[in-house]
Amino acid sequence: MQDYTHYIKRYVSVGSLEVHPTEKAIVVEYEIRASIREESGGDILGEHREGQKILCVPDLSPSTDVEALARKVVKGCELISSSYLPKVVQLLYYLQNRKSSSGKAKVEKKVETGVKPQELSFFEGIELNEEAAITKLDEYVDLLYEDLQKKIRGSALILQLARKPDNLPELLHNEAALGALARVLGEDWKQSVELATIIIYIFFCFSRFSHFHEVLRDNGIVTLCMSLVEHELKRHDMWCKELHQENKAGESEPENGSLRRDKGKALRKYQEFRAKHEQLLKLSLYLLFNLAEDTGTELKMREKGLVGLLVKVLDRDDEEMLVLVVSFLEKLSIFLGKNNDMAKVDIVERLDRLVPCANEGLLNLTLHLLLNLCCDSVLRAKMVQVRLLPKLFGLLGDEKNHQILMLILCHISMDDCFKGSFVDAGCTPHLLQMLFECAEEKVEADLISICINLAVNERNAQLMCEGDRLKMLMKRALNTKDCQLMKMIRNISKHDGPTKPLFINYVGDLAAQIHADEEDEWVCDCLGTLSNLTLPDLDWELMLKEYNLLPYFEDRLQPGSAQDDFVLEVVIMIGKVSMNGACAAMLVQSGIIPALCELLAVQQKDDKFVFQIVNVFSQMVFHRDTRDFIIKDTLVPTYLIDMMLDKNVEIGTLCENTLNVIADYDVEWRRKFLTEKFCFQNREWLSVVVEPRSPTSSF
Numbered sequence: 001m002q003d004y005t006h007y008i009k010r011y012v013s014v015g016s017l018e019v020h021p022t023e024k025a026i027v028v029e030y031e032i033r034a035s036i037r038e039e040s041g042g043d044i045l046g047e048h049r050e051g052q053k054i055l056c057v058p059d060l061s062p063s064t065d066v067e068a069l070a071r072k073v074v075k076g077c078e079l080i081s082s083s084y085l086p087k088v089v090q091l092l093y094y095l096q097n098r099k100s101s102s103g104k105a106k107v108e109k110k111v112e113t114g115v116k117p118q119e120l121s122f123f124e125g126i127e128l129n130e131e132a133a134i135t136k137l138d139e140y141v142d143l144l145y146e147d148l149q150k151k152i153r154g155s156a157l158i159l160q161l162a163r164k165p166d167n168l169p170e171l172l173h174n175e176a177a178l179g180a181l182a183r184v185l186g187e188d189w190k191q192s193v194e195l196a197t198i199i200i201y202i203f204f205c206f207s208r209f210s211h212f213h214e215v216l217r218d219n220g221i222v223t224l225c226m227s228l229v230e231h232e233l234k235r236h237d238m239w240c241k242e243l244h245q246e247n248k249a250g251e252s253e254p255e256n257g258s259l260r261r262d263k264g265k266a267l268r269k270y271q272e273f274r275a276k277h278e279q280l281l282k283l284s285l286y287l288l289f290n291l292a293e294d295t296g297t298e299l300k301m302r303e304k305g306l307v308g309l310l311v312k313v314l315d316r317d318d319e320e321m322l323v324l325v326v327s328f329l330e331k332l333s334i335f336l337g338k339n340n341d342m343a344k345v346d347i348v349e350r351l352d353r354l355v356p357c358a359n360e361g362l363l364n365l366t367l368h369l370l371l372n373l374c375c376d377s378v379l380r381a382k383m384v385q386v387r388l389l390p391k392l393f394g395l396l397g398d399e400k401n402h403q404i405l406m407l408i409l410c411h412i413s414m415d416d417c418f419k420g421s422f423v424d425a426g427c428t429p430h431l432l433q434m435l436f437e438c439a440e441e442k443v444e445a446d447l448i449s450i451c452i453n454l455a456v457n458e459r460n461a462q463l464m465c466e467g468d469r470l471k472m473l474m475k476r477a478l479n480t481k482d483c484q485l486m487k488m489i490r491n492i493s494k495h496d497g498p499t500k501p502l503f504i505n506y507v508g509d510l511a512a513q514i515h516a517d518e519e520d521e522w523v524c525d526c527l528g529t530l531s532n533l534t535l536p537d538l539d540w541e542l543m544l545k546e547y548n549l550l551p552y553f554e555d556r557l558q559p560g561s562a563q564d565d566f567v568l569e570v571v572i573m574i575g576k577v578s579m580n581g582a583c584a585a586m587l588v589q590s591g592i593i594p595a596l597c598e599l600l601a602v603q604q605k606d607d608k609f610v611f612q613i614v615n616v617f618s619q620m621v622f623h624r625d626t627r628d629f630i631i632k633d634t635l636v637p638t639y640l641i642d643m644m645l646d647k648n649v650e651i652g653t654l655c656e657n658t659l660n661v662i663a664d665y666d667v668e669w670r671r672k673f674l675t676e677k678f679c680f681q682n683r684e685w686l687s688v689v690v691e692p693r694s695p696t697s698s699f
Contacts, residue, residue: 016209017080017087024060024095026088028053028079053079057095065400066092090327093361128153132160134167137174144180148192151184155198162205172206172215182219189228196228197280204283207290213297222291226304229284232277233312239273281313282321289328298332307332307341314350319359326354326365333372342373348382355391360400367404374411384418390425396434406446413450419457428454428463436472448484455491458499464492465499474506478513486525493532503533511547516555520566527569531576541582550590557595559602564609571596571612578619584626593620593634600639607648614643614651618658631666641676 016029055077057069070088074080080088132140136157143154158177161167171177181199189196203221206212216222288306292298310332313325333342354366370388373379383389389412396405409427412418422428431454434447454460464470470492477485493503513526544550556562556570574592577583587593596613603609617636620626630636637659644655663670 017084017091019091019095025054025056026073026091026095028055028077053077057092060092060096062096064096066096093364097361128156128160130157132157134161134170137161137170137177141174141177141180144184148188148195151188152192152195152198155181155184155195155202159198159202159205162202165205165209168206168209168212172212178215178219182221182224185224186220189224190231193276193280197276197283200225200228200280200283200287204287204290207287210293213291213294216291217294217297222288222297222300223304225284225288226301226306226309229281229288229309230305232281232284233309236274236277239269278316278318278321282318282324285310285313285321285324285328289324289331292328292331302332302341307347308345311342311345311347311350314347314354319362322354323359323362323365326351326362326369330365330369330372333369340376340378343376343378343382346382348373348379348388349386352386352388352391355388356395364401364404367401367408371404371408371411374408377415380412380415380418383412384421387425389421389427393425393427393430403446406444406450410446410450410453413453416456419454420459422454423457423459423463428460429466432464432469436476443482443485445484448488452484452488452491455488456494458495458497461492461495461499462497464488465502470499470502474509478509481519481522483519483521483525486522486529490525490529490532493529500533501535503529504535504537507533507538507543508546511543511549514547514549514552516552520562524566524569527573531569531573534576540577540580541586544577544583544586550586550592554590554592554595557592557599559599564603564606567599568609568612571599571609571616575612575615575619578616581623581625584620584623587620588626588629593629593636597634597636597639607651610643610646611648611651611654614640614654614658618654618661621658621661627662627665631662631669637662637669637672641673644676 016027018027018029019025055073057073060069067089070085070092073088073092074082074085140154140157140161143150143157146154158171158181162171181202185196185199185203189199203216203225206216288301292301307329310325310329313321316322329342329347348370351366351370354362355370357363357366370383370392374383389409392405392408396402398405413422422431431447431451435443435451438444438447451464455464464473470489473485473489473492476482477489492499507530510526510530514523553570553574556567561567562570574587574596578587596616600610600613603613617630617640620630640655640659640662644652644659646652646655659669659673663673
């Protein structure tokens with residue numbers, strides 16, 4: 001007999017995560033499948049086993065950080081992958097808010113992945129006296145072909161079976177049952193809210209288990225459920241309109257007894273309809289939420305207008321429904337395309353009333369949804385327009401939601417058009433106060449990011465310099481060598497007006513940071529801040545001498561000595577000091593000008609470098625003491641003539657203007673410049689005139 005090499009292949013998969021019915025615990029249902037397979041790939045022995053693991057969370061209290069605890073649970077249980085983290089958070093929030101119960105219940109051993117709504121009170125009133133039996137399933141299916149009352153009775157009995165997960169496989173194998181239920185739902189859901197609710201509940205029981213989703217999709221449940229939700233929302237709008245009309249008529253004739261009776265009757269009918277309507281709507285949305293686990297199904301729901309339907313429900317007061325809808329919208333908001341759909345249906349305006357709200361879980365979900373929406377510029381604009389910014393800022397004291405609030409504010413602060421809104425909302429002084437209250441070694445990353453963004457705006461920059469704020473910022477930055485804080489100061493220094501003269505007191509402190517012992521990132525921002533200080537009282541010559549900066553600049557201009565961004569800052573700084581005649585003379589005496597010429601050859605394809613280097617040369621030719629050196633002892637004029645034809649208009653214009661200055665003082669270069677300019681402007685004519693004639697020409 002041929003000898004085979006065998007190996008064991010073992011699969012472990014998490015089937016469901018649910019809360020324990022009586023204890024503060026999460027129940028993990030999992031499957032283990034093992035098979036011994038031949039080298040050729042054929043199974044010769046198989047094994048299948050289901051298991052259950054209970055994770056107790058006794059430390060869960062109203063003050064517990066649920067998200068941190070969820071990460072701890074996922075990390076501590078090897079059965080749960082990181083993709084289940086949102087589900088664990090949801091279950092812990094439920095456990096945190098659930099009232100303790102002394103009753104006992106048995107944990108169902110099924111692979112459950114969907115969400116489970118609270119028990120619907122509607123079913124308590126229509127429970128049948130008889131108890132359903134799985135052996136009589138065919139009889140219950142037959143009732144679905146009778147009149148409306150028998151259909152309700154038959155579907156209610158089937159629901160009793162479906163609510164016990166152990167019966168679901170048997171129901172699934174009975175194709176006639178599922179087909180009949182889908183048919184009855186499609187034909188009769190408009191005739192009876194009770195019948196529609198019962199059948200939707202049956203399908204919901206299946207939707208809690210991922211491996212039943214395909215069967216539900218094949219029976220068209222997604223389309224039916226979407227149509228049902230849309231119809232119920234339209235019916236609700238119609239009832240509200242009629243009730244409004246009755247109220248208006250009663251107010252117009254308060255003495256009319258008939259109108260008062262009609263008004264009371266309309267109100268009672270509306271309240272009865274509202275209770276049944278919300279139960280059906282809630283259950284339908286739970287069913288769709290479970291089925292949206294599949295991305296393909298989710299896409300089809302979106303194409304059928306699911307986002308618009310969900311946003312309409314945001315006006316309701318039922319907290320459980322709001323939690324469900326916001327959770328659903330958060331799931332849909334992961335992809336940008338869906339966010340665009342949300343912008344069309346005024347989702348931000350609907351969410352505005354939920355910030356803040358008393359339900360902590362709902363508030364947390366709403367903030368997560370807003371964070372996803374922040375990725376879209378249109379929706380960020382809507383948040384500012386509805387004045388959501390002051391509300392978000394007012395919630396920063398909530399430790400549970402502090403981080404996500406900071407992320408939302410950081411996203412909004414990135415847009416230049418919204419930076420001024422932080423001033424209008426009164427946020428900027430409080431952000432500075434939060435910054436000063438942070439421990440020096442632990443400045444919150446999101447906080448400093450917001451401040452850096454806001455400092456680009458002149459109004460915010462002025463507030464950041466009021467009183468002793470600039471002094472405190474500068475002192476803290478210099479003591480801690482915090483690069484992020486110096487970036488904020490650098491942005492403040494860009495603005496002309498009352499803020500810039502305040503920096504005159506810190507020129508020496510900034511210049512003292514420019515030496516080889518400091519990190520390049522830190523020195524880069526100090527250089528950038530100094531470069532922004534166009535102050536008439538600033539003595540650049542004294543600064544260069546006192547802090548011996550020219551040797552440092554020359555060393556950094558050498559190829560490969562530093563990152564390009566840092567070298568570019570050095571060139572910009574040289575251009576700034578070269579505006580001073582004495583400083584320009586110092587540059588000529590050093591080796592900086594040849595170093596710039598060499599750097600120009602290396603970086604000739606980088607327009608930023610080329611422009612800044614040419615700017616240095618342009619400043620140098622304006623001073624008599626340095627003009628002759630540039631013209632006679634360097635190849636700068638030749639470079640300028642070559643670059644005058646550059647595709648970059650700014651570079652070409654700067655080169656031409658610099659050559660015009662040179663031409664005014666040097667006759668020989670004036671002739672070369674004018675000749676080159678003439679050839680460039682008349683190149684088409686010259687190409688014809690100068691071209692040699694062909695030997696075969698008749699002329």
